[in-house]
Amino acid sequence: MSRRGWQEVQDELIGRINDGAWPPGTLLPAETALAVELGVARTTVNRALRGLAESGLVDRKRKAGTVVAEHPPARAVLTIPVIRKEVEGQGKTWRHHLLLREAAPAPAPISARLHLPARAPMLHLVALHLADKRPFLLEDRWLNLAALPEAEDVDFHATSPNEWLLAHVPYTTGDLSISAEPAGEDTADLLAAPEGAALLTLDRATWNDGRAITAVRLTYAPGYKMRAAL
Amino acid sequence: MSRRGWQEVQDELIGRINDGAWPPGTLLPAETALAVELGVARTTVNRALRGLAESGLVDRKRKAGTVVAEHPPARAVLTIPVIRKEVEGQGKTWRHHLLLREAAPAPAPISARLHLPARAPMLHLVALHLADKRPFLLEDRWLNLAALPEAEDVDFHATSPNEWLLAHVPYTTGDLSISAEPAGEDTADLLAAPEGAALLTLDRATWNDGRAITAVRLTYAPGYKMRAAL
DNA sequence: CAGAAGAATATGTGCATACATAATCATGGG
DNA sequence: CCCATGATTATGTATGCACATATTCTTCTG
Incomplete structure (x- = not known):
């Protein structure tokens, strides 16, 4: 048989x-x-x-x-590609703007999420990703300088934080939380969305070999759908 | 070494x-x-x-x-439990209301998504799931009667569609799309949310061994976060 | 009879070997 | 010089065997 x-x-x-x-x-x-x-x-x-x-x-x-199993849970594998790849995969041109770059102590929610001591020295980066010149997603990232001191000297205008990280620390673990959030005033403005619009939001914390690397919030422009295979 | x-x-x-x-x-x-x-x-x-x-x-x-790999994509494994289990896992009491049960030909978007001929005979089920008597999520499901004729005789007041399906067709494949949607009038009402609120929405199509089983849209009450491990 | 010590057992994993399969690479004919 | 064809090679997988490990089941002892 x-x-x-x-x-x-x-x-x-x-x-x-x-x-x-x-x-x-x-x-x-x-x-x-x-x-x-x-x-x-x-x-x-x-x-x-x-x-x-x-x-x-x-x-x-x-x-x-x-x-x-009594209640086999459905498992879906989400593949989260590099942002540039995702945009280009749709046949669009990708660009990004660095909106903020500031060394600062971690605010409480961030340090807590990464299990770091309060006010640990971090690099705060905010970048807007564009697809064909239209806002695609907002990347709000906190980078742990203790784990990645090289980041201090990187020009994030040339390489997006997203991509630089992947090249430097390819294999990471972490957790992810997905939610729908209403657009705040600033966010609405940057993403060219009406205030209060429903935006898909990913919150992600990343470790490598037990060392906290980064916490990031990705806020997608309205209408974005994330796809997964079951 | x-x-x-x-x-x-x-x-x-x-x-x-x-x-x-x-x-x-x-x-x-x-x-x-x-x-x-x-x-x-x-x-x-x-x-x-x-x-x-x-x-x-x-x-x-x-x-x-x-x-x-040049651009190792982040892979997150989403575990989507049975709704009852999820609610009970939060220490809350689960209940559900069947709001609609109607045999009807599939509307175009549904039959297209399942790769079925237009107007295939289906069972349309809408159920509201409650956690401690508060709205938790809205389940809007279309069931392919050709694949699951037994469904015709099931009392979905007793068993939620979600759970009945899992018991009957445990192993399925399919695809999933995750998005943030503004609450429509009806949805807002049922989920006790303001109209236009940002709601996390899952759209899922399911097959078993090449046979279309079901298409479902799950709309979560505001504030819901989905968690995944990377 | 309770509790500890030990036997039994199903899965977890490693190893050596063999063959299958899919690309690639080299070769020779037109 | 191009292209078909066959040799080469790295991965994919099957098999038999051995031992590790986590539980459960049994039995012995106080």
Whole structure:
């Protein structure tokens, strides 16, 4: 029945879950048993099950075995590209204006979010990104100078903060919060939106190897949609 | 230097990318070479590299080799739980009201989004979800009756459409679009928000094994923030 | 009978090997 | 010189084996 690969095995298992043969809560056979039944090596079954566990369809615990999840959460992978790439991907011309560049101690909400001591020395950058000369998004960023002293000497007119960071600290972890916010007076003005307009807003904090790097708020112009694959 | 496992190998590789030893665009050594250098089996290097490829840090192609990505996009994993679970996770009481239940042909935008013929027979459901008796989110759903004829006989007063679907078709694929929308008159009323308020809105289309299942729009009450891990 | 010590077991991972597959690269014919 | 074709090569994956590790289950002891 099997012949080809772990994908085939995975499809078979998904099928059994979806058609009700293994309803939520079912303890399913051990890897070794499945391997024998499907005529493949245990490694192959393991690969298939690992995938299902990653996507949340099953829960696995050593010795306890593999159980079909009761409430499999939907997982969507958001891909947040470099801003320039995103604009150019729409066939538009990208530009950016640096509106503010100021070394300043971190205000309380920022230092708290990054788990830094109050008033840690930071670089505050505000940049407006344009697509075909129309406002696209506002980048309001606080950069931790202790982690990135080089930033002090960078010309952010030439390279956007967004892009400079990615080139310098490509691999980061962090968290993200997505919300809809009404446009404040200044923001409305910069994004050419009516005051109070609904704006998609991303708040992001970034660490690298345990060191706080940056906190940023991205405010998109009205009408922007973020897409993700499930 | 190595000793334990693919994670250690992965950390080592991430380190070399992050500290500039392998800048973006670099073609890195073949798996076999890395395996020898790090004193592990190729399988282990492969595991580490596969992880990096999944998170977008490197691009891999057969024969061509592994290249450090030029613009590693940030990837965030959004976990969208069952609505009831989410509300209860905040320590609040969940309830829902079914506001509309109507069999009707799909309007054009819905059938287009699901790649179905125009006016395909569907079930239109609107439900308001409450957290501690306060409006939490509005669920506006179109269900493909051809794929799920059982839905015709379900009492959606007892089980929310959201939850019924998850129990019936646990594993689905689809796409998701996230935006900020101003509250329309009806929506504002139902969510107890001022008209024009900024509301986080999710639009989702769902397939199972190539068959269109449902299209849904979730409109959250003001102030809602969606969180994700990077 | 409670609680600690130990056996049993399912998953997690590493390794060596083999073959599959997709690109690329080199080669030779027109 | 161009292009088709086949050789080369890096990744992709399967397999059998071994051992690690986290739990659970069992049993022994006070």
